[in-house]
Amino acid sequence: MKIAIIGTGNLGLAIAKGIVAADNLKVERLYLTKRNTAALAYMAEAHSNVTVTSDNQAAILASDVVIFAVQPGQLSALLASLTPSLNAEQHTIISTITGKKIVDFENTLGSEFAIVRSMPNTAAAVGQSMTCMSGNDKAESKLSLAKEILATLGEVMIIEESLMQAATVVCASGIAFWMRLIRATTQGAIQLGFDAPEAQHMAVQTCLGAASLLQNGGAHPESEIDRVTTPKGCTIEGLNEMEHQGLSSALIKGLVTSFNKIDDIKKSS
Numbered sequence: 001m002k003i004a005i006i007g008t009g010n011l012g013l014a015i016a017k018g019i020v021a022a023d024n025l026k027v028e029r030l031y032l033t034k035r036n037t038a039a040l041a042y043m044a045e046a047h048s049n050v051t052v053t054s055d056n057q058a059a060i061l062a063s064d065v066v067i068f069a070v071q072p073g074q075l076s077a078l079l080a081s082l083t084p085s086l087n088a089e090q091h092t093i094i095s096t097i098t099g100k101k102i103v104d105f106e107n108t109l110g111s112e113f114a115i116v117r118s119m120p121n122t123a124a125a126v127g128q129s130m131t132c133m134s135g136n137d138k139a140e141s142k143l144s145l146a147k148e149i150l151a152t153l154g155e156v157m158i159i160e161e162s163l164m165q166a167a168t169v170v171c172a173s174g175i176a177f178w179m180r181l182i183r184a185t186t187q188g189a190i191q192l193g194f195d196a197p198e199a200q201h202m203a204v205q206t207c208l209g210a211a212s213l214l215q216n217g218g219a220h221p222e223s224e225i226d227r228v229t230t231p232k233g234c235t236i237e238g239l240n241e242m243e244h245q246g247l248s249s250a251l252i253k254g255l256v257t258s259f260n261k262i263d264d265i266k267k268s269s
């Protein structure tokens with residue numbers, strides 16, 4: 001398999017790192033493109049099957065799978081310029097671009113192309129992405145291939161395309177939301193007497209532990225909360241104070257605000 005990542009910035013690089021770290025995926029060559037390639041040179045030096053280039057057309061012509069990871073505003077001009085190099089027989093298209101629908105690709109390329117819309121997050125760099133994906137009718141036979149590639153980045157869930165905007169907020173923006181929660185826990189721990197590295201270690205491992213209880217045990221969060229909230233105890237007192245201050249409400253409102261902001265971005269792009 002030969003893969004081209006067109007626009008290897010933050011996310012493209014995270015995907016590239018996931019792909020080169022995957023033992024099960026036999027990638028003959030991975031093309032990484034961007035206009036200024038200097039910052040990517042180390043990827044080609046470290047991996048004999050990686051080519052770094054600013055020549056999108058050459059990368060596409062030599063590949064079976066083309067992953068688009070440029071900014072939303074950069075896509076339409078880029079896609080129009082690359083259309084002559086893309087053909088439906090050879091190429092499976094995977095897009096990671098926020099707010100860009102499958103139909104946006106079909107309008108430029110034609111509906112005969114297999115197009116997969118995906119939404120990974122930056123935890124792809126450490127194999128822990130929560131990636132949602134959906135494909136058009138032509139991509140049905142290519143979904144397992146796309147899933148195989150995206151599964152090198154972490155977990156993959158196939159969803160209806162109509163839910164992709166919501167998935168963007170929960171999973172991609174979600175990285176920032178969880179980082180802020182971990183950061184706030186760290187700041188609280190520092191105030192209570194731990195130095196910064198200790199505080200961060202404790203916050204991160206406790207967060208991982210909480211997530212693992214749900215992932216491995218399949219329990220509901222409230223039943224795990226019941227196990228640590230002694231009546232009249234310190235945990236329920238702190239938890240209730242957080243809710244009086246709007247913890248759950250702030251999170252839900254933040255998710256909905258991010259969701260609505262994507263509509264604004266789409267209108268102005």
Ligand SMILES: NC(=O)c1ccc[n+]([C@@H]2O[C@H](COP(=O)([O-])OP(=O)(O)OC[C@H]3O[C@@H](n4cnc5c(N)ncnc54)[C@H](OP(=O)(O)O)[C@@H]3O)[C@@H](O)[C@H]2O)c1
Binds near residue numbers: 056
């Ligand atoms: N970051 C995330 O967490 C995340 C998660 C899910 C989805 N997304 C989506 O993924 C896309 C990329 O996000 P990002 O954060 O990785 O953005 P980014 O860091 O800005 O990466 C975009 C890259 O595209 C390159 N590029 C721009 N025009 C190009 C062209 N004509 N040919 C080749 N390369 C070109 C840029 O490099 P040069 O300027 O050197 O060309 C840049 O490195 C966005 O659409 C975003 O909505 C991001």
